[in-house]
Amino acid sequence: MRKSWIFAAPLMACATPAAAELPEAARAMIEAAIANGDAEAVEAVLAAARTAFPADVAEIEMIEQAYAEEQALLATSQAAAEEEAIRSAGPFDNWSGEGQIGGFQSSGNSDEIGTTAALQLTREGIDWEHRLRLSVDYRRSDGVTSREQFLGRYEPRYQINDRLFTYGLVQFERDKLQGYSARYVASGGLGYRVIDTDAIDLSIKAGPAYRITHFIDGGKNSRLAGLLGLDFDWRLSDSLKLTQDANATAETGGEAVVIVDGSNTSLSVITGLEAGLSDSLTARVSYSVEYDSNPPDGSVSTDTLTRFTLIYGF
Secondary structure, eight states: OOGGGHHHHHHHHHSTTTTTTTTTHHHHHHHHHHHOOOOOHHHHHHHHHHHHGGHEEEEHHHHHHHHHHHHHHHOOOOOHHHHHHHOOOTTTSSEEEEEEEEEEEEEESSSSSEEEEEEEEEEESSSSEEEEEEEEEEEEEETEEEEEEEEEEEEEEEESSSSSSEEEEEEEEEGGGGGGEEHHHHHEEEEEEEEEESSSSEEEEEEEEEEEEEEEEEEOOOOOOOEEEEEEEEEEETTEEEEEEEEEEEEEETTTOOOEEEEEEEEEEEEEEEESSSSSSSEEEEEEEEEEESSTTTOOSEEEEEEEEEEEOO
């Protein structure tokens, strides 16, 4: 914020009456605070100057007004430059993300300990946001792979206004323990930011979906579905955050008109707690529940995983 001083001196000179009575020591103190670029310090120095020199309040207020006008112009200029940079960015620019690696403990279709890894990328624009997630849970012992769960998801969002947004979603899953070698989901609909504050973010989304499932026994089905999702983040402190993500998909029996008569409902819930270790490194513990109301023969309805991971943000 040291750029805030670029125009401050000329503005102060223009704002100062010809017969200035403010002592030079006080003026130098105010100028030093402005040059430092700390808005809180500037406010504190101006308040102290008003108290110490009540006869010169009018001159102090003129200096403050000139400073405020300069800051407003600077903020407008910076915002315009940032918006132009975002709009002119290429498709591979402005991505941020995090990678995580660690271990898991599962129960349900399998009770074991293995390795987990994930990559999440986000690109935020003026109106558009793109989210990409890849994850894998894997265990192999004595030449036998006992767990091999893959997930890939891409979700673009378009912000209609501050609260309302539209979304699209394509997703691929592979989990032989749950009875399917591949499961594809495509969905689109509307979402709403219920809470959007510095401490808490809560958004919900809902829309129709289409799901194709390839079972490990060679069978296949394609069904119309409905998707309901919830994303919740609560920053308990500067270094501690609670996260909650939930997605539910309810399939129909095969015809679009038989939506009430669902044949299978899938629910995925992930609750996590993150603790910051440094500016870019975070420790995370999470508990996830995967539920299918009508699983394939030989599989149980509910799988749970507890994951302990280290996250590197970039």
